[in-house]
Amino acid sequence: MFIYRVRLFSLFGFKVYMDASWLLLALLIVWSLALGVFPSLVPGYRMSIYVWMGIAAAAGLLLSIVLHETAHALVARRLEMPIRDITLFIFGGVAEMEGEPTSARGELLMAAAGPVTSAALGLLLMMGSGVAMAVGGFAPAAAVLGYLGTLNWLLAIFNLIPAFPLDGGRMLRAMLWSWRKDFASATRIAAGSGQIFGLILILIGLLQFLRGAVLNGVWLFLIGLFLRGAASLANQEMLTRKILGGEPVSRFMTPNPISVPPDLSIQNLVDDYIYRHHHGSFPVTRDGRLVGCIGTADITMLDRSDWSRRTVAEQMRRCGEDEITTPDTDALQAMAKMSRTKPSRLFVTDGDRLVGVLSLRDLVEFLRVKLELERPRHVQEPGLMLVGPAAR
Ligand SMILES: [Zn+2]
Known part of the structure; x- marks a missing residue:
């Protein structure tokens, strides 16, 4: 999944890596903020100011994602679900867990920690932006803080969508798991919603692309592809685990x-x-x-x-x-x-x-x-179902 990872720093004992692909995201952000967003939010400044604002916002986004992932990792460690490390990559960040969650409650808490942190951070940043605005003379700083605040809220909301492997999808799986006491079927449903959501993003991406919003379109398309891949991988891993786990x-x-x-x-x-x-x-x-x-x-x-x-x-x-x-x-x-x-x-x-x-x-x-033998009955070949009445 990663191209080339560089270790950035450690936070609470978790190693934070940055994948080379993140630089592409950072460049896109700096570029679109410095040329489009900030000049229209706070007009009348020199170009170099807008570029610095863009760089500050990209750095702020990096920290926001690291804090989101660290929140997941801290809760996971507290509940004895070991986290290997945190990596920033083109679609944001991941805290890689070793193995599956140990309990439904654990997974729910771990998954919720990220969006809760992002929402709280968003609130703080917006308050900071308000203060910078009220004191006066800090319009560029207020704009960057306000932008980061909004971004953190978007991060929280997007991640709450109940589509595995997004946090909301993990929460959905945890709730189904605790309700129906069946990890496998909970994973199947959550991963299924991840696949559907991925497909929706792909379609919206295509539409945007056709309507001329090329960058947005490509972006959504790629995120959709990524989510679909991750969802089907999670399902496969779970099935492998179910079949091989416990067998010598x-x-x-x-x-x-x-x-x-x-x-x-x-x-x-x-x-x-x-x-x-x-x-x-x-x-x-x-x-x-x-x-x-x-x-x-x-x-x-x-x-x-x-x-x-x-x-x-x-x-x-x-x-x-x-x-x-x-x-x-x-x-x-x-x-x-x-x-x-x-x-x-x-x-x-x-x-x-x-x-x-x-x-x-x-x-x-x-x-x-x-897997072939255990496929659910309703997807059996039509030919097999015809055998039933004829044999009677
Ligand atoms: Zn998350």
């Missing part, structure tokens, strides 16, 4: 995997294993015990003429933590490990014995089949 690796692994004896020559390893089975790395076993791992990376430094003289035992290495797992590890954790460090399979060991291999492809295939 032993349920999905292939037992008796192909392993390499230590005294095999590298030439035979290449000819009979790597070229035949198309795996990048193999477990090395002696009497069923895992003694090491060997892969293409371990033999590239060898001269080809040495392949027949060298043995696997000489070139193998200790298997890395990210290459192995155990039969009773949660399958979801194993899948997370594979998607994090990118090996396509994990060797399953019980003590020092190699008992199986778990491949990402098998897990994904299992998920696909399971």
Whole structure:
């Protein structure tokens, strides 16, 4: 999702990052404020004043978003839902949570904290703008504060729209979850509303674009796309979690995997294993015990003429933590490990014995089949429904 993140600072122990894409947002804001909004709000100043006002407003927006996200993160930490860090990117900010919320109440409080903070901040900024106005002579400052105040209110209102992954969508999910006691169906409904809202934004964006408001149109279109993507991802993640969570690796692994004896020559390893089975790395076993791992990376430094003289035992290495797992590890954790460090399979060991291999492809295939079988009945093929009356 991010292009290139730079660490800005830490706030309450949370690391705040800025993605390169945020700079684009900042430029757009400075540009449109300095050329359009501020000259019409407070006319009669030099261009350089308007540019500085634009820069101040962009910096203020950055801080506003950071405070909004920090409010989420503080409540989450209080409720023991760990937050990794905060990132500003082109569509605002995200506080990335590790795993799913632990309770409906927790998610409701965490989600509400952001809009509440933005609304309170908006009120403060508007009051500040009023004071600057009343004292007199601070018209540019009053305009910037007033603008930021309005922006914070818009931030609060937009985020309260009940469309997942917006805060309002999270609140909707939390309420459905506590009412119907079913996290999965609550996620499905909230994510569904996120998809619909995303589509509405896309359509409004297209309309704006056609009516000549090019920038607004493109902007809404992109936000709509982003929301739709995030909503469907949330739904998929939830389904994966539901299917794999609590299931041990032993349920999905292939037992008796192909392993390499230590005294095999590298030439035979290449000819009979790597070229035949198309795996990048193999477990090395002696009497069923895992003694090491060997892969293409371990033999590239060898001269080809040495392949027949060298043995696997000489070139193998200790298997890395990210290459192995155990039969009773949660399958979801194993899948997370594979998607994090990118090996396509994990060797399953019980003590020092190699008992199986778990491949990402098998897990994904299992998920696909399971989802297909568990599809709600009303979307079944029409052909299947015709079988009913005929069979009777
Ligand atoms: Zn929020």
